[in-house]
Amino acid sequence: MNVAVIGSGTMGSGIAQVAATAGCAVKIYDNNQNALDKSAAGLEKTLTTLLEKGKIDAGARDAIWGNLSFVSALEELADADLVIEAIVENLDIKRKLFADLESIVSENTILASNTSSLSIASIAASVKKSERVIGIHFFNPAPLMQLVEVIPAVQTSSEVHTRTVQTIAGWKKTVAVAKDTPGFIVNRVARPFYGEALRIYEEGQADFATIDWAMKTFGGFRMGPFELMDFIGHDVNYVVTETVFTSFYFDPRYKPSFTQKRLLEAGFLGRKSGRGFYDYAKDLPAPDE
Numbered sequence: 696m697n698v699a700v701i702g703s704g705t706m707g708s709g710i711a712q713v714a715a716t717a718g719c720a721v722k723i724y725d726n727n728q729n730a731l732d733k734s735a736a737g738l739e740k741t742l743t744t745l746l747e748k749g750k751i752d753a754g755a756r757d758a759i760w761g762n763l764s765f766v767s768a769l770e771e772l773a774d775a776d777l778v779i780e781a782i783v784e785n786l787d788i789k790r791k792l793f794a795d796l797e798s799i800v801s802e803n804t805i806l807a808s809n810t811s812s813l814s815i816a817s818i819a820a821s822v823k824k825s826e827r828v829i830g831i832h833f834f835n836p837a838p839l840m841q842l843v844e845v846i847p848a849v850q851t852s853s854e855v856h857t858r859t860v861q862t863i864a865g866w867k868k869t870v871a872v873a874k875d876t877p878g879f880i881v882n883r884v885a886r887p888f889y890g891e892a893l894r895i896y897e898e899g900q901a902d903f904a905t906i907d908w909a910m911k912t913f914g915g916f917r918m919g920p921f922e923l924m925d926f927i928g929h930d931v932n933y934v935v936t937e938t939v940f941t942s943f944y945f946d947p948r949y950k951p952s953f954t955q956k957r958l959l960e961a962g963f964l965g966r967k968s969g970r971g972f973y974d975y976a977k978d979l980p981a982p983d984e
């Protein structure tokens with residue numbers, strides 16, 4: 696199966712690794728050459744680490760690497776059977792990309808979005824043959840997280856739904872079919888986890904490191920809410936909260952946080968920029984110091 700992944704950031708690179716490991720020929724496209732180069736270097740390093748740790752052998756490493764190619768023109772995705780879009784979480788930009796894609800790929804190609812919170816119906820409405828559009832929502836890091844939400848839109852055909860579930864299950868992931876509602880299942884349930892932690896911090900009840908420590912040490916969570924927001928990226932996490940909030944008609948349960956908005960505006964996106972709530976560069980003070 697020929698797979699195209701659009702957007703070579705955190706999620707696109709991880710999804711490409713999953714598909715290439717399952718034996719698919721994967722083309723990764725990004726409109727930013729630096730991002731594409733970074734993805735190639737990152738994936739090569741990941742495969743080397745897996746080899747060194749004995750998780751894969753040299754043959755598997757070579758096969759997975761051989762399945763990956765990095766392309767800088769959308770037209771090179773013409774032979775894709777399945778396209779998975781993992782670009783910026785912005786409806787207008789995603790809609791424009793899907794409309795452009797439709798004139799390039801075959802009419803049987805499945806067009807999927809990895810959106811965390813946007814309406815699949817709305818993305819599907821940007822193409823003429825909207826029955827081939829579906830949501831395939833991986834979690835971060837895609838190679839490690841077992842769950843994948845598959846989200847058929849109201850326009851999606853049952854054939855595309857079935858083919859997608861079979862494909863993702865064939866990639867050794869566990870599929871949860873979710874309704875096309877804001878945040879689907881996991882991201883909706885997770886909103887209060889971040890939101891309430893941010894409120895406790897903003898009220899001055901505890902600093903963020905203490906909240907993370909309590910949730911990990913006694914709460915049984917692998918990462919605290921602030922570590923997790925830094926890991927996901929505030930650009931992604933804040934926008935998802937904003938989308939869920941507005942999509943649920945401004946339900947105060949999902950109200951976004953100014954603290955997080957200011958981090959985003961400052962470019963403190965979390966791990967990927969070297970600073971978020973925590974300072975990953977170590978030479979700058981963390982925001983509350």
Ligand code: NAI
Pocket residue numbers: 701702703704705706707724725726727730731780781782783784785788792809810811812832833834835926927928931
């Ligand atoms: P990212 O910022 O790491 O990567 C996005 C990539 O898309 C960048 O390399 C950028 O250059 C590229 N891009 C932007 N516009 C483009 C366009 N028009 N054409 C081609 N490439 C374009 O973002 P990330 O975190 O990988 O998120 C991507 C998508 O996955 C978003 O929709 C996000 O909501 C979703 N998602 C993110 C998760 C996370 O934990 N970060 C988890 C699950 C879903």
